[in-house]
Amino acid sequence: MTTLTKPRSRAGGRAARRSSRGAVTFDMLPGLTRTLPTCEPMNADQIAQIDGASMDILEEVGVIFRDPVALRDWRRVGADVRGERVHLDRGLVRELVATIPSDFTYHARDPRKNVRLGGPHSIFVPMTGAPYLRDLDDVRRNPMLADLSMFHKLAHMMPALHSSAHHIVEPYDHPISQRHLRITYSSMKYSDKTFMGMTTSPKNAEDVMEMCALLFGADFIESHPVTTGNCNGNSPLVWDETMLGAMRAFCRRNQPVLCSPFVLGGANTPASVAASVAQLNAEALSALAYTQVIRRGCPAIYGHYLSTVSMRSGAPMAGTPEISLMNFMIGQMARFYGVPWRTSGALGGAKTFDAQAGYESAATLSAVIHAGANYIWHSAGWNEAGMHCSVAKFVVDAEQCAMAYRMAEGPQWGDFDQALAAIRDVGPGGHYLGHPHTQENFQTAFFMPDRFDNNSIEQWVADGSKEITERALVHARRLLEAYEEPRLDEGVNEALLDYIARREREIPAADALNQEY
Template identity: 25%
Template sequence: MVDVQRAERFRRVRSGGRAGRKAQRSSEDRVPVVQAGMSGGAYKPLQDTDLEKIHHAALEILATVGIAEATPEVIELATECGCILSDVGRLCFPKALIEDVLTKAANEYVVHSRNSTHDDLHVGDYRVHYATSGEAVTIFEFDTKTYRPSTLLDLYDACRLVDKLEYIHQFGQTVIPTEISDLDEHDFNVAYALVCGTEKPFEMTFNRAQNIKGAVQMFDMVLGGEGRFAEKPFCTFGGCPIVSPLRFAKENLDVLVESSRLGLINDIAIAPQAGATAPVTLAGTLAQVTAEGLACLAIVNFINPGCPMSFAIWPFISDLRTGSFSGGSGEEALIIAAAVQIGKFYNLPTTVPSCMTDSKIPDAQAGYEKGISAVLAGLAGGNRILESAGMLGSLMGCSFEALVIDNDMLGMVQRIIRGIEVTEETLSIEVIKDVALGAGHYLGHAQTLDRMQSEFLYPK
């Protein structure tokens, strides 16, 4: 009976020739080869004992060294919650206080799309999503192999392009509009460009905290009324509230405070450079950046317990021969995967960067530097992996051509993350018997034709 069913299935697949088979495949509802939010977590560069050591080192740093240059508002808030202001004006966080914060912090959140053809981002656990970002100040012109200052139109065009690139799940600001010097005009023009350019989830960074409410009102209007954005947020709010080592950055700290008050999704970036603004040892850099990340997490939860925030520690690598940032180094790929592990140790949503090539053009160097870091960050289970497409020159430039090339690469990376399905069906013992005793090849077998669109990812 099984042989009869298999023969009938084979006959149906073969009927109509190549065109008929193609039409049948196109008409069937199939699980996509890759999709947003596939589970990573297979790669763990740190041992469990390493994670414990980094955690305790971070707690000691926060309790004994603390963070400098907190604003008066944050000092008042934090000391009321149990922080201690040292004799030299540094805000210190007792170990028990941080441990209490970790029990209150959100461990997942959702960033919505505005179109059913795009995926919502369910951020948490080991679910992996790739996004752009970078805020470069130049655009690479492929025809002339030169760079020029980036504009608001470039940002809008990049946003429109990413809206159509299927393996990029969220748009983050690839470039900044260098022609807009007024910071208020900058914030609102960027918000408008992003909301017009894509219906995918997106991220933006505000220069002024006072502009966040106005942008939220704009987003409410897009969704049809007051309060709609809070119900289905489609934007995450970035910023760099820490200047390493262990200092707050006033303007970005103000942004973090305001977005937390409003209950928005905070996606900060803390980026010390090993050997420059963090210890030269990778372990020391991880200890410091973890302390800096926990301090920001504490501030958010002092203001609004449970307010969503990614544990976004971005340890960077320096080329100590020149002092330059080296985003394409092997150490960068390694330490970013470790940063993901630390976030998962705390059961927090994670955001990390990848694909930060040092190459100035979209060449072979750009390809292998991006590929290594994209794979490791994804296999580690980074929830939102930013900078993942389009960036060149250690984040100083962006290329439209690179966005398209990197999208194709990210599809392959996501196929790697998906892994290999091992079941009784996929082991294919009966199929092997059929072919070995029959045609001698698998090209026309029903299983091959049935699964060729779901087992393999084909470049476009």
Template identity: 35%
Template sequence: MYDRMQTFTTAQMTRVHDASMELLSDVGVAFNEPEALEIFAANGFRIDGKTVFMTEAQVRKALETAPSRFMVTARNPEKSVAVGEDDFVFVPGYGAPFIALPDGGQREATMTDYDNFCKLVQTSTSIDMNGFMMIEPGDVSPETAHLDMMFSSIVLCDKPFMGSPVSRQGARDCIEMASILWGGPDKLAAAGPVCVSLINSLSPLQFSDEMAGSLIELARANQACVIASLIMAGSSGPVTLSGVLALQNAEILAGITLAQLVNPGTPVIYGSTSSAMDMRTGGLAIGCPELSMVVSATAQMARFYKLPSRSGGGLTDAHFPDGQAAGESALALSTAARSGVNFILHSAGILGAYIAMSYEKFLMDEEMCSIIRKLIQPMDCSEAAIDVEMIKAVGIGGQYLTQPKTFQLCRTEFYMTDFFNRQNHAGWKAAGAKRIDQAATEKLSQRLAAYEKPPIDLDVETALSAYIAKRKNNP
């Protein structure tokens, strides 16, 4: 297949791999979690203080047990999803402390906002999984906010969800709540992975105690983890993108190795949202072309190791759902999907380089996800689809509007927009001449009003609430 974006040769990917192996063996990776060091030591890894050194043989042995594809089981079995190989999922935004307002302002995010995004995910035909920390709610205690978010993710939506990796205890809470939902540890184990949690390295070449501890707990429970690196080229990593690839590859492989040592076969996703530092401001730029270049390269490196991949989706530096936001987000989202990324996080809602979630942009990005699904859908080139006999029958100068096949396929053959404008100018003016963000504001109230809470066993919901109350009383 021809693509003007760079397709790495095996030799080029091997060069990145070799550079990463040299970093792992000569420099090592610091793990600021005592048990992680104990696990590495018990498996014969060389350790100096908190630094773990890895040989290529040790890394390759770990990679042998990591699956290339796995299922994430939803509490509604019809909504379970596959991640890896040819299967991919769109997942909403993550980690924003603010809500972007329709007038261009911002306000602190609340649990009501989190609940609303759970409802939007539940009613979405484009977003495949519920998130975690879609916003950081400022009106609940930060020590126990993960409990409230997990409860909403589980109860308000019956799609698969992202887990809580905020701390080792947060990971344990995630596993315990999932166990309650599935009816006990044995049934949870039989269900396989029911959540995917985001484990981030601390660049360069470190893992915090919270992340390493969470990874150990989640791997023990056979819950899937994204092992991700977010390097800011020119600041927390090299200024060249190839140098970034080598550094992030070393960090990701180190995390994957730990997960496989804890539980061989535990599902892991090779992840990155590394990008460039804006040399004028010193800030992270995620709407830049370099991010999409790294997205494409990350997907290729993941396939080099036969692993599922993760990248960001609808990412932008804009603070308003305007033309800049649409253009930057469409570039990153389409690059991720077309490059074969399997777990596309931040697919909907993000503004301002992760600083805010926008209801309006969530709906706009959601529509773009649907468009991209259509874009990558294989064209049917069967004889029946081409239908030469019909084309002959219409002949020269004829028309196809009244052909039986046109009537048969008129509602299904082409993508029909949800609320993106396709009216002519007169029709658009007559309908109020609304910008797309204004149309999204109107659409939002309709979506939330149409939400219906998915059925959940009352005893399970009560048990989840009791667990949260107990944890809040004994933090």
């Protein structure tokens, strides 16, 4: 079995590189610190134009906050509230958004896996929310809790994934109303990386906060981000009671949320890249500002989900040039306001792990790296417009994240002089294969993907003519055989299970949509 090797350290010299050469590891890569310049298609006047248009939308059109608590909060800070529609003065918005930290550190169960977010600091997070999976036999079916745990184990073992996320797939063998408890426990139990918290209702979000308090300590989470919530807007220009209540549960405990308008370009935004960004920006700013009404100084993340809609079928599309352009522009706007931002990393609309899936995901991942995204969600497994998570694609996407990580770090200069000396040693007409510098650096100088086959056609045939899906599934099985659980403290584990048992007794095993919290 082979796994990714850690990139060459920038420090430590030849002895350190020699000792690590060829080492096999499941160790998580540190949070990515990007050095590549960002792609910025807008000039200063165009940034000001988007900002001005967004502020005009907030002041003149307004945003619906379909939630009585949020409306009271907005009145308290002086916003112009007319029914459910809130008109936000640009001065108030700027004042509130300015209190969001420009960067912060996520604290994981294993402190060695803490990661910084914001500015040049980025993390890769697996996909979530799939109602189906393509399993270890590449069969499309409904997932169960064991399938979710499998994905959490795989995420734990993938060096370039910095989070175990939450409901990578929906566990259909548990009632919807109680699912969030088992999902959160699986995230905590099978990986010691940071994770996401369910925001499917305000009460579910409060349960997640209580479980985080049991895992990390109630006082600790008051000052240390440990998880991430996601709050989706209803574009155009609506935030609902469910999302806002969940947002309050997280922000009151100082835990960051992704403030994520859900963009279907041409359907719920104008059929225009620039105008879509202006609307999305207004929606995101209204939610970001509200996080600071809830608790000044709490971390928050400028979010979005980007897709364009096929005018032939009405279906969402992935990997299109307009999505990349919007990512570039949103990155500029987030940096303009000085807040971290989220995007989606490896989206695909294909029904199987085929060439379409690869092209769409590669186009998206490359764009978000060049856009300077911080929280790169949906980075592994996403296919069929999010309807299924593919095991094969999950492990290949994770390696693609490692490749993107290497690229975003930028060129390495630590051995430049030694490499130049090799040119003098070899001279015209020679080769470098046997040179000491090559022998010392060949495993780390150039990324060698394990999931891709770069052998000759003869060797490929001799190895069984295996396509990438088959190779990836074989690799996934080997990973799972090698998995070692990062054990929870027994007392903490018992407290979590007791909490889950109590809440499952209290919560009716009915559809969460039929419950009142």
